[in-house]
Amino acid sequence: MLKNAIAKSMSRSPWIYHVNTGSCNGCDIELVAVLTPRYDAERFGFKLSGTPRHADIVVISGPVTTQSKDRLVRTLAQVPEPKVVVTLGSCPQSGNVFKGSYSVEAPVEKFVHVDVAIAGCTPKPEAVIAGLYKAAEILQKKREAMTK
Amino acid sequence: MMFPFIREALSNLFSKPSTEAFPAAPVQAKPRYRGRISYDPEKCINCGMCKKVCSPGAITTEIEEVEGGQKITYHFDLTSCTFCGTCEDFCDEKAIKLTDDYLMVAEDKKDLIVSGSKIKPVVKGKLACNTDSCIFCGLCAKNCPEGAITVDRATKSWTVDHEKCIQCGKCISKCPKKVLAFEEPAPQGVIFGGEGCVYCGICAKKCPEEAITVDRATKSWSIDRDKCIQCGKCVSSCPKKVLSMGPIE
Numbered sequence: 001m002l003k004n005a006i007a008k009s010m011s012r013s014p015w016i017y018h019v020n021t022g023s024c025n026g027c028d029i030e031l032v033a034v035l036t037p038r039y040d041a042e043r044f045g046f047k048l049s050g051t052p053r054h055a056d057i058v059v060i061s062g063p064v065t066t067q068s069k070d071r072l073v074r075t076l077a078q079v080p081e082p083k084v085v086v087t088l089g090s091c092p093q094s095g096n097v098f099k100g101s102y103s104v105e106a107p108v109e110k111f112v113h114v115d116v117a118i119a120g121c122t123p124k125p126e127a128v129i130a131g132l133y134k135a136a137e138i139l140q141k142k143r144e145a146m147t148k
Numbered sequence: 149m150m151f152p153f154i155r156e157a158l159s160n161l162f163s164k165p166s167t168e169a170f171p172a173a174p175v176q177a178k179p180r181y182r183g184r185i186s187y188d189p190e191k192c193i194n195c196g197m198c199k200k201v202c203s204p205g206a207i208t209t210e211i212e213e214v215e216g217g218q219k220i221t222y223h224f225d226l227t228s229c230t231f232c233g234t235c236e237d238f239c240d241e242k243a244i245k246l247t248d249d250y251l252m253v254a255e256d257k258k259d260l261i262v263s264g265s266k267i268k269p270v271v272k273g274k275l276a277c278n279t280d281s282c283i284f285c286g287l288c289a290k291n292c293p294e295g296a297i298t299v300d301r302a303t304k305s306w307t308v309d310h311e312k313c314i315q316c317g318k319c320i321s322k323c324p325k326k327v328l329a330f331e332e333p334a335p336q337g338v339i340f341g342g343e344g345c346v347y348c349g350i351c352a353k354k355c356p357e358e359a360i361t362v363d364r365a366t367k368s369w370s371i372d373r374d375k376c377i378q379c380g381k382c383v384s385s386c387p388k389k390v391l392s393m394g395p396i397e
Contacts, residue, residue: 040167093227119252
């Protein structure tokens with residue numbers, strides 16, 4: 001019974017860890033806007049966590065610069081399973097206007113499997129909410145598959 | 149006053165929440181919002197301008213030779229797009245539009261690629277200008293996406309590089325004098341010079357298709373255009389050089 005209660009409360013509490021891999025800050029601002037009272041993603045339980053070790057959902061923004069590549073890989077390795085990886089905006093998916101640069105390692109799919117891609121430059125806060133909502137659903141499915 | 153914010157507190161108690169109800173209630177994007185690209189292949193003339201102005205190179209094309217023309221496919225990669233709207237601005241045919249659909253969330257990256265294709269019929273003939281009525285304004289050269297046309301106003305010259313021309317037809321629609329058209333080149337064939345011919349009959353003998361008939365007695369020379377394969381053997385074998393290749397009526 002206690003296990004069920006924990007599982008149920010966990011499903012309503014997906015914590016986010018946000019990695020900025022050289023983003024222009026546009027997507028980062030929109031992600032923070034999503035947590036403000038106007039959009040209030042916390043009503044679905046989304047909470048920005050300070051460490052990857054507490055996170056369920058990893059939100060990646062930015063075109064993965066060479067400098068941040070190792071940090072990204074190390075951060076992702078610290079996130080406990082089950083984890084869901086969300087890309088925010090065009091940059092992590094393709095490199096956007098920075099693609100082809102010597103200092104850009106995008107797409108992020110080279111390093112980790114991306115579960116949800118939110119397109120836009122930058123995505124509208126509603127799109128970010130929809131993407132995170134989808135990520136929470138995937139997280140729940142992954143968790144159920146793990147406990148079985 | 150003892151409770152300075154009591155009015156504010158009371159009004160907030162009875163007003164609706166400031167949090168937007170999304171996703172329970174749908175939200176309409178603001179006017180002129182630039183979201184998911186919609187592409188109408190029927191309007192597209194394949195000038196390639198969108199591809200040139202796209203800063204992240206999100207637009208790719210595929211051209212496939214099929215029966216009755218070329219199958220042209222445009223892919224708009226929304227995971228690479230900056231949604232600047234330049235492609236929409238530069239599309240003269242208004243085939244590209246950035247819609248207000250902002251919900252671009254996908255688990256599969258393929259869902260974020262907008263594609264469209266159409267079959268463009270083969271254009272017969274090459275671009276030509278009737279320079280008699282041309283005013284050499286240069287609008288055709290300015291609007292050519294490939295830079296194939298050169299117009300010099302000073303010398304009143306109009307030239308086109310057929311290698312560069314993609315036959316999009318943009319110049320034709322932009323020409324204020326309507327002097328541009330795709331013209332089929334005049335059919336080529338053997339031309340009989342007449343004067344100087346000794347009616348030796350070497351040309352008829354050399355013709356592999358037996359298309360030429362020469363009668364020495366009546367001094368007549370005739371060619372069957374249907375049989376002629378324009379090999380040019382008669383022209384090179386003529387001792388009097390009265391035969392030549394050129395456009396025929």
